[in-house]
Amino acid sequence: MQTANTLDMLRNNLASLRASSGAGSASPATIGLVPTMGALHEGHLTLVRAARAQCDHVVASIFVNPTQFGPNEDLDAYPRQLAEDSAMLEAEGVALLWAPDAAAMYPDGFASSIRVEGVSEGFCGASRPGHFDGVATVVCKLFNQVQPSHAFFGAKDYQQLAVIRQMARDLDLTAPHVDAIIGVPTVREPDGLAMSSRNRYLSPEQRRQATTLPTAMRAAIAQIEQGDDPSDSLDGLHAALLAGGFDSVDYASLVDARSLQGLTELGGSAARLLVAARIGGTRLIDNMAVG
Numbered sequence: 239m240q241t242a243n244t245l246d247m248l249r250n251n252l253a254s255l256r257a258s259s260g261a262g263s264a265s266p267a268t269i270g271l272v273p274t275m276g277a278l279h280e281g282h283l284t285l286v287r288a289a290r291a292q293c294d295h296v297v298a299s300i301f302v303n304p305t306q307f308g309p310n311e312d313l314d315a316y317p318r319q320l321a322e323d324s325a326m327l328e329a330e331g332v333a334l335l336w337a338p339d340a341a342a343m344y345p346d347g348f349a350s351s352i353r354v355e356g357v358s359e360g361f362c363g364a365s366r367p368g369h370f371d372g373v374a375t376v377v378c379k380l381f382n383q384v385q386p387s388h389a390f391f392g393a394k395d396y397q398q399l400a401v402i403r404q405m406a407r408d409l410d411l412t413a414p415h416v417d418a419i420i421g422v423p424t425v426r427e428p429d430g431l432a433m434s435s436r437n438r439y440l441s442p443e444q445r446r447q448a449t450t451l452p453t454a455m456r457a458a459i460a461q462i463e464q465g466d467d468p469s470d471s472l473d474g475l476h477a478a479l480l481a482g483g484f485d486s487v488d489y490a491s492l493v494d495a496r497s498l499q500g501l502t503e504l505g506g507s508a509a510r511l512l513v514a515a516r517i518g519g520t521r522l523i524d525n526m527a528v529g
């Protein structure tokens with residue numbers, strides 16, 4: 239695995255990769271991009287495996303993007319373990335690791351930002367002002383820097399995936415560079431908690447309590463699917479999270495799976511339950527299909 243820390247190194251390495259088509263065919267090599275902030279776990283590695291299965295070469299990025307963190311968020315505390323992450327990516331067959339520092343990503347004088355309206359508003363967009371502007375801007379830069387044929391994102395960050403898909407459509411990023419934005423289902427711990435780099439902030443007691451999140455979500459979904467009034471089930475979910483040890487609930491909402499518009503009842507189109515809740519200083523998010 240090659241590692242690039244500067245845009246020049248990245249471009250040189252990409253040129254060599256593009257020249258070598260994995261299957262020995264005449265068509266240009268396909269490149270799958272897996273953007274991450276590092277502190278890798280099985281969720282990230284599942285994205286890498288999906289990329290390997292679909293593309294000739296995998297490029298992973300590790301960049302703890304300062305512009306998607308709010309002033310009182312965990313930017314400084316966010317776990318950084320480049321050597322360990324690098325070994326994990328190499329073992330998964332990643333061809334190229336793009337690991338710029340903040341100065342390489344945002345050189346002096348950097349002055350641009352991308353705002354995706356609609357799907358970025360509400361939910362995490364409301365709890366974390368500016369977060370999705372930071373995500374959209376850095377992901378657009380990653381697409382332009384790497385020019386992948388495919389890009390892989392986790393459904394764990396459901397609203398993020400919706401924002402990226404909208405941006406790619408609006409800004410014509412999906413062709414010719416990114417032909418496909420692929421959402422990969424959430425990878426969970428055996429007890430159901432969605433894997434997250436932030437789970438390591440939890441004390442053993444909080445980690446046990448955190449299981450309430452997927453358990454209470456499944457219970458609410460079963461009620462809604464049986465025909466209960468969703469607002470009663472969401473109230474029950476909120477109460478169950480607080481009773482289970484969560485300190486507050488940012489949101490627990492039933493939404494249209496595509497538009498992320500709130501739903502008061504199940505209709506013909508796919509629905510999704512989105513939740514964000516805080517336990518101690520840690521904010522956990524999860525989402526599941528409904529119906």
Ligand code: AMP
Nearest residue numbers: 274275276281391392394395424425433
């Ligand atoms: P992050 O490093 O948290 O920015 O995540 C990088 C990518 O991994 C994003 O596309 C996430 O949605 C995805 N991801 C994080 N956790 C999981 C998980 N438990 N299952 C699937 N994908 C995940």
